[in-house]
Amino acid sequence: MIALSKIVAGRLLLGIVTLLITSMVIFGAMELLPGDFAQAVLGQSATEETVRAFRTELQLDQSVFVRYFDWLANALQGDFGQSFSGRASSGYDRSRAVVDLVAPRMSNTILLAGLTAVISVPLALGLGVAAVLYRGSWFDRALNWAVLGAISFPEFLIAYALILLFASLFPVFPALANVSPDMAWDERLSRMALPAISLTIVIMAHMMRMTRAALNDLMSRPYVETAKLKGLSRWRIVLMHVLPNAWAPIATVIAFNLAYLIVGVVVVEVVFAYPGIGQLMVDAVTSRDIPVVQTCALVFAGTYIVLNLLADVIAIMTNPRLLHPK
Amino acid sequence: MNGKIRTSSMIGGARNFGRRDLLKCAGGFGAFAAVQGILPGSARAASPKSGGHLRVGTGFGSTTDSLDPATTEHGMTININYTYANNLMEVGNDGSLVNELAEQHETEDGKTWYFRLRKGVEFHNGKTLTPDDVVASFEHHIREGSRSAAKGLLSSVESVRRDGKDGVVFELSEPNADFAFLTSDFHLIILPSEDGMIDATGGVGTGAYKLDRFDPGVRAEFSRNPNYWKEGRGHFDSVTIVSLVDVTARQNAVLNGDADVIDRVDPKTVSIMSRAPNLSILEVTGTQHYTFPMRLDSSPFNNLDMRLAMKYAINRQEMLDKILLGHGVLGNDHPIAVANTYHADGLEQRSYDPDLARHHFEKSGHVGPVQLHVSDAAFAGAVDAAQLLSASASAAGIEIEVVREPTDGYWSNVWNKKPWCACYWGGRPTEDWMFSTAYTADTEWNDTAWRDTPAADKFNSIVKQARAELDTGKRQQLYTEAQTLVRDDGGTIVPMFANYIMAASNKLEHDEQVAANWDLDGNKIAERWWFA
Numbered sequence: 001m002i003a004l005s006k007i008v009a010g011r012l013l014l015g016i017v018t019l020l021i022t023s024m025v026i027f028g029a030m031e032l033l034p035g036d037f038a039q040a041v042l043g044q045s046a047t048e049e050t051v052r053a054f055r056t057e058l059q060l061d062q063s064v065f066v067r068y069f070d071w072l073a074n075a076l077q078g079d080f081g082q083s084f085s086g087r088a089s090s091g092y093d094r095s096r097a098v099v100d101l102v103a104p105r106m107s108n109t110i111l112l113a114g115l116t117a118v119i120s121v122p123l124a125l126g127l128g129v130a131a132v133l134y135r136g137s138w139f140d141r142a143l144n145w146a147v148l149g150a151i152s153f154p155e156f157l158i159a160y161a162l163i164l165l166f167a168s169l170f171p172v173f174p175a176l177a178n179v180s181p182d183m184a185w186d187e188r189l190s191r192m193a194l195p196a197i198s199l200t201i202v203i204m205a206h207m208m209r210m211t212r213a214a215l216n217d218l219m220s221r222p223y224v225e226t227a228k229l230k231g232l233s234r235w236r237i238v239l240m241h242v243l244p245n246a247w248a249p250i251a252t253v254i255a256f257n258l259a260y261l262i263v264g265v266v267v268v269e270v271v272f273a274y275p276g277i278g279q280l281m282v283d284a285v286t287s288r289d290i291p292v293v294q295t296c297a298l299v300f301a302g303t304y305i306v307l308n309l310l311a312d313v314i315a316i317m318t319n320p321r322l323l324h325p326k
Numbered sequence: 327m328n329g330k331i332r333t334s335s336m337i338g339g340a341r342n343f344g345r346r347d348l349l350k351c352a353g354g355f356g357a358f359a360a361v362q363g364i365l366p367g368s369a370r371a372a373s374p375k376s377g378g379h380l381r382v383g384t385g386f387g388s389t390t391d392s393l394d395p396a397t398t399e400h401g402m403t404i405n406i407n408y409t410y411a412n413n414l415m416e417v418g419n420d421g422s423l424v425n426e427l428a429e430q431h432e433t434e435d436g437k438t439w440y441f442r443l444r445k446g447v448e449f450h451n452g453k454t455l456t457p458d459d460v461v462a463s464f465e466h467h468i469r470e471g472s473r474s475a476a477k478g479l480l481s482s483v484e485s486v487r488r489d490g491k492d493g494v495v496f497e498l499s500e501p502n503a504d505f506a507f508l509t510s511d512f513h514l515i516i517l518p519s520e521d522g523m524i525d526a527t528g529g530v531g532t533g534a535y536k537l538d539r540f541d542p543g544v545r546a547e548f549s550r551n552p553n554y555w556k557e558g559r560g561h562f563d564s565v566t567i568v569s570l571v572d573v574t575a576r577q578n579a580v581l582n583g584d585a586d587v588i589d590r591v592d593p594k595t596v597s598i599m600s601r602a603p604n605l606s607i608l609e610v611t612g613t614q615h616y617t618f619p620m621r622l623d624s625s626p627f628n629n630l631d632m633r634l635a636m637k638y639a640i641n642r643q644e645m646l647d648k649i650l651l652g653h654g655v656l657g658n659d660h661p662i663a664v665a666n667t668y669h670a671d672g673l674e675q676r677s678y679d680p681d682l683a684r685h686h687f688e689k690s691g692h693v694g695p696v697q698l699h700v701s702d703a704a705f706a707g708a709v710d711a712a713q714l715l716s717a718s719a720s721a722a723g724i725e726i727e728v729v730r731e732p733t734d735g736y737w738s739n740v741w742n743k744k745p746w747c748a749c750y751w752g753g754r755p756t757e758d759w760m761f762s763t764a765y766t767a768d769t770e771w772n773d774t775a776w777r778d779t780p781a782a783d784k785f786n787s788i789v790k791q792a793r794a795e796l797d798t799g800k801r802q803q804l805y806t807e808a809q810t811l812v813r814d815d816g817g818t819i820v821p822m823f824a825n826y827i828m829a830a831s832n833k834l835e836h837d838e839q840v841a842a843n844w845d846l847d848g849n850k851i852a853e854r855w856w857f858a
Contacts, residue, residue, distance in 0.1 A: 033735070054473065085390035101389065160574060167582045176575070176584040178545060178568050270572045273579075275544040283389040283543060292389075 004316060011312065015305035022301040023075075023294060027068050030290050036060050037084045037288040058084060071294065081291040083284075098295045101280065106299060108179065109276040112199070113261035115192055120200040121207065121254060128211025128250075132219065132238055147205035159198045159271040166194060177272035195272045199265060203257040210253040214246040248315035255311035263300045374835065378857035380562040382846065383576050383585035387569025389543035394526040395513045396467055396474035401589060402569055404512040405849040406546050409565060410450075411515035411531025412556075414441050414460065414494075415506050417755060417848060419841040421665070423507055427455065427516055427532065436501030436794055441509075443492045447555045449518045450536045451528075457488040462519030464496075466526060476513035478769075479759075501794035503801070504756040512849070534560025534853045543569055548852065561856035580605060580829045587830040587855075589845035593651040599829050608828045611655055612842035613663035613753025613760075616705050618698070618715070618819040623775035624745035627817055630779075631690035636746075637676060638683035639719035639726075642821045648714060649707040650824055657820035660812040661751060661760050664823070665842050668757050668805035673813065680722035687724050695725040697746065703736035704748035711821070712748060742773045749773060753823075755843060757805045761789050765812060774817030781815035833857050 038054040055061045059070070074081055080098040131140045150158070167175035173193045183191075218224065219242060227237045266278030277296060284292035386401035398407055416426040425431065428441040447455040464486045467474035482498045489495045498505060508514070517524040517531060529537035534556065535548035548565040568585065570576035573592050579585040581602055591599060591607065600607045620627035620636065627633055642656050655664060659676055662669050700712040709730060716726040731740045731747075740747050754760035762769060767777045767786050776782045785808055792804035812818070826845045836855045841848030847855065 083390075085392065156574075160578075163578050163582070167578070167584075171582065174584050175578045175582040176568070176570070180539075180541070180545070271575050273544075273568060273570050273572070273575055275541065279543065280389050287388070287390045289390060 004313070007316065008309065008313060011309050015302075015309065018305055019298060019301050020072075022297060023072070024068065026294055026297040027064065027071075027290070030285075030288065030293060031064050033285075033288065037290065071291070075294075075298075080295045083292050084289045085287060085292075098291045101292060102277065102295050102299065104181065105275060105277040105280045108274065109262055109265070109278070112192055112195060112265070112274065112276060113258065115189070115196045116199040116203070116261055117258055119196060120204050120257075123200070124204045124207035124254075125211055125250070127204075128208045128215065129238060129243070131208070131212045132215040132242075133234055135216065135219075143208075147208055150201045151205035155198060155202050155267050156271055158201050159194070159268055162194050162198055163271075166197075175272070177274040179275065192274075195265075195268050195274050198268050198272075199261060202268075203260060207250075207253055207257055211246070211250050214249045215242050218242045218245055244318055247318040251311040251314040251318075252308075255307040259304045259307045262303045374558065374561050374856040375858065376561050376856070377563050378561075380565045380587075380834075380852060380855070380857075381585045382565065382567045382851060383570040383579045383588040384567060384846070385571055385573065385576055385588070385590035387543045387571060391542040392527065393529050393537075393540060395463075395515050395517070396472065396476065396526065398513055399475060401845055401849065402546075402567060404844065405567055405846060405851070406537070406540070407512050407515045408533070408849045409535050409546075409548055409567070409852045410529055410533040410537045411517060412533055413511070413514055413516065414509040416850075417507075417510050417841065417843050419837055419839045419847060419850075419854060421842060423510070426510075427460070428509075431506050433505070436503050436505070436796060437498050439496040439498070439505050440489065441494045441496075443494065444555065445492060447532050448553050449532055450530045450551060451518065453518050455516070455532060457490075457492060457494045458522070459519045459524070460494045460516055461486050461488055462522050462524045463516045464514065465522065466517075466524050467513060474513065476511060479508060479511060479513070500790075502758070503793060503796050504758050507756050508759070510755070535562075535565055545569065556853075559853045562852060565852045567852075577829070580831070583831070586834055587828060587846070587851065589826070589828050591827040591829050593653040593827065596651070596653065596827060604832055605829050606832055608830060608840055609653065610826045610828075610840055610842045611663075611823060612665050612826055612844075613661075613755070613823070614826065615657055615661060615663065615751055615753055615820055615823045616708070616711070617661070617749045617751060618746065618821070619741075619749050619773040620746045620817040620819070621744075621773070621775045622777070622779070622817050626690065626692045626696065627745055629690045629692070630815065631686040632692055632696075633815075633817060635683045635686035635690060635722075635724060636696070636719070637819055638679045638686065639722050639724055640715050640819055640821055641678040641718040642676075643678070644718065645711055645714055646822045649711050650822060653827060654822045654824040657822045658809075658813060659816070659818065659820050660809040661753065661764070661818070661820060662757055662805070662809050663753055665753075666755075666757055666760075668802050670806040670809040673806070673810060676813070678718060680718075683719065683722035683724060687722065695727040697727045697729050697744075698748075699729045699731050699740050699744040699746065700748040701731040701733050701736045701740065703731075703733040704741070705750040705824075708748040708750075742771070757808070758789065758793050761808065762793075765789075765816065776812075776815075776817050779815055781811050785811040785816075 036055070037058060038051045038060060052061070059067060071081065082095040083098050083101055085095060127143060131143050134140050163175045166173050174191050175194070177191045177195050179188050179191050215238060224237060224242060227241050262277075264278070265276060266282055268274065269276040269278045277299070281293060281296040284296065382405070384402045384405060386403075391403050393406070395407055398404055412427045414426060414428040415431065416424050418424040427444055427447060429444045430442040431439065433439045441460070443455060443457060443460065449455065464480065464483070466472065467476040468480045468483055468486070482500055482502060483496055484499050485497045487495055496505065515531060517526060529540060532555070534551055534554045536551050537546065538549055539547040546567045550560060550563050554560045570579055570585070570588065573590065576585070576588045577591065577595060577599060580588045581599070583604070596607055599605060620633055622628050637659055646652065646654055646656055656675060658673060698712050698715065700708045702708050709728070712728045716728050719726045741749055751764065754763055764771045764773060765776065765785070766772065766789055767782065788804050788808045788811070792801050792808065795801050795804060826842070828846060834855050835858045836847060841850070
């Protein structure tokens, strides 16, 4: 256990370094984009003078290093600053704290990701195991075809097809997922159904195929042969003997897909008008709202780091040999 | 109104206004009226019903939106402003100028404008409207250090002050016959004031609906204002405006009944949408137009023959047919729409003429290709339009090289900078407003840099003269001449004016006329429409 916590601590430290590098890269990338927030907001009507005054107010006139370290110092104290937007108006500052902008969107995104995960992870695992149990059968082949087909379509197409099916032809779910905080839970869930199903279809293939491949890989091992010769049932072999040894790659691919649910769902958000964090980041990039972009990027990077760490911990716990790399 | 339309890949901006409007009801809507067996004309509109929850889906909205009217810049925020607040004046759904919070307005010389306010109008917070609120609402945009997008619009306002207990007086630096029109601008909503400052983010106004919730870039929710002062307006119990930037999502929403009405229907899908039995398609021609500005301060467009060659090399009809699929009207190389009062009806329509184009091109002495910088940020289909232009020009022996620019940063790096690019204007309600926004020598938005030719000088003096002129006949004459000068000497090509296309549930009813000045019945749909 001590070895495990040592690894976790080391990984967390590395994670913090990764976050730091991410924030630098994002800051630099925003710097390379044409125009800045002052220009983006004031538009062509602005004279040089107003743009300059506005830049001074936002401290955009200072060097990128000064701004970065200022931001970093504040962020380390938990202050992610004020969004730039809302400052452009007639001399008054009515910007919102970045946290106030990001937090509600983030909770929406996590909710959708959670709902999708609850549907897709057990389904993918179950189907993966079933595919191994009935390896080579028509069921296995049909399943493979289906998930390969699903993964080949772009997500917006899947989303539109679902809308056509379940909102237009057989209206069971609403086509719009514009949830709001004061909405009742049942309505919220019904609105989130179609985006969650779309995302399930998008990520399931990956997880299911990885489960199947990892299990198949182990099925030819000598210990499986031994178990077979002992006369154990196929079910018992797969679930009790093979699956525990296959957790490492499965956990990794699940972590990867869960991270994608938080970071990469902007297309689904747009199609269903779901107020998630992806849309917020796209808007912020368009208007060069650096504090918001920074925070979103950090949240995204943090998601990857934590989920990967979790996957590794699961892998190590199920396979203690990984604690002692060769 | 001064904020140039800024479009990104996600946000389409439309700014438009029209005084005299042209209303065209597409098949769906006409058929609807027939099926319902309702009497034609105003009888149908005579008895609006109260109640219901209106859900509007709009193709605009961004997380950076704010309630401050100084920053209002696109369809969703304009709609919000007009839903919870009022202006001194409004543009009616027939395009005429109507007194709104002002009961009366008058001027003698066009320089001093007097507005008398309605009595007993209450804000949502119970405060009674006073001239101080009006003064503060205008001061919000014009005071020193203001970054309001309406500052330029009000640049000729020297002072605005209270006059008695119900009057407001504006002093202008020069006469402007159209000043009352300007007060209908969506930035200039009247908000409650305290100590000379308005509360610009409270969302409290005098409008038909109270703003209950505003989630920038997502939705705005309203409930009916029981004390609304306007007779026969504001029929819904509650209203929600949802941002649906993705065109497919928006169209799906109205098809599936998740929204009652949407703006900006894709011309490509109008015919399919109109087949839906539960929907009507509404189409309005206003002042929104697409342009290809050529800059006179850069070679080769400082040469008149070069400009004329390009104007003859463009096939406007083909562009209207293929880019807008017929959902618009032909442009004539000036920005004044048929919907404007002083549109030059007699001016000959310029058409595609490869021979004349070649003649002028050769006369200009230019050799080699001409570059045209475009991006779909300018308008949907701009890149295709440029390809069409290139093809029609090549028939005249002119090589046009289409340079595709990134959408992001198009307005800061390409428009108003490159010698020739694509652009888009919502248009303005009055001729003077349009000209002084983008064509007179003193504006920074003169995107053709049309300043130093004799014709431009003449144009500038005519516009100034017409602004101060109160006689309608003389104004018609002056504005016709101004349009001729832009068309024949100016640097812009205006191939077409684009329609506003909306789709609405058949359950919705509205006055016979639908405003042409913006999407969604002048963006006053919440106030004007009702459920059958």
